[in-house]
Amino acid sequence: MEDQARKAEILVIEDEDNIxxxxxxxxxxxxxxQTRLATGAGAxxxxxxxRPDLVLLDVMLxxxxxxxxxxxxxxxxDCDDIRILMMTARGSAVERRKGLAMGADGxxxxxxxxxxxxxxxRRMLATDRVDMTTGAEGAQDA
Known part of the structure; x- marks a missing residue:
């Protein structure tokens, strides 16, 4: 599997040190x-x-x-294909829909x-980018 041949790079954007x-x-x-940013400025x-393999992105920054x-x-x-997994302490259905509507993959x-x-x-790094709002897969590998 290609993702296991090298370490997947994850950019963590999280302001809470303990998390x-x-x-x-x-x-x-x-x-x-991995690399971490503690603020949204310049993210x-x-x-x-x-161009990380995945961005783990906090909502409240x-x-x-x-x-x-x-x-x-x-x-x-130039970067709209980068996978984004959003995370928040306010995990209501409304927040989830808003995140997915903004383009998050998860x-x-x-x-x-x-x-x-x-x-x-693992799911997000193992597959092509998936539109989570429709469930439609992105471009297939040749």
Whole structure:
């Protein structure tokens, strides 16, 4: 499998240190390479420059919200294919619909069970980008 040939790169955008530390531990243990941003300012530029395999994006961030970041990434043709998994402590159905409407590929509520997060990361990294609002798959591999 191609994703196992090299470490998948995950960009974590999370302002809460305790959550970022827990994510760092889990992602390292799972064998992922990672980088963290603690604020939303400049996140779109970092995402498009680094082109990580996945962005783990908190909704509530200082300066720029995760929703705005997601929407801005999707509006840029040079990086609109990057997978985004949004996470929030306000995990209502309304928040989930809003995140998916902004272009997120997945949405997870905090606090999350480690197994649920691990399974979601594997699912998102193992498949083509999927439009979670319709369930339609993106471009197929040749």
């Amino acid at each position: 970022a530390i827990a994510l760092d531990y889990l992602l390292t243990r799972e064998g992922y390479a 779109v530029e970092v995402i498009c420059k680094r 200082p300066e720029v919200s995760g929703y705005e970041i997601c929407q801005s990434v999707r509006a840029r043709p 949405f997870i509520s905090k606090p999350f069970e480690l197994k649920v997060l691990r399974d979601e990361l």
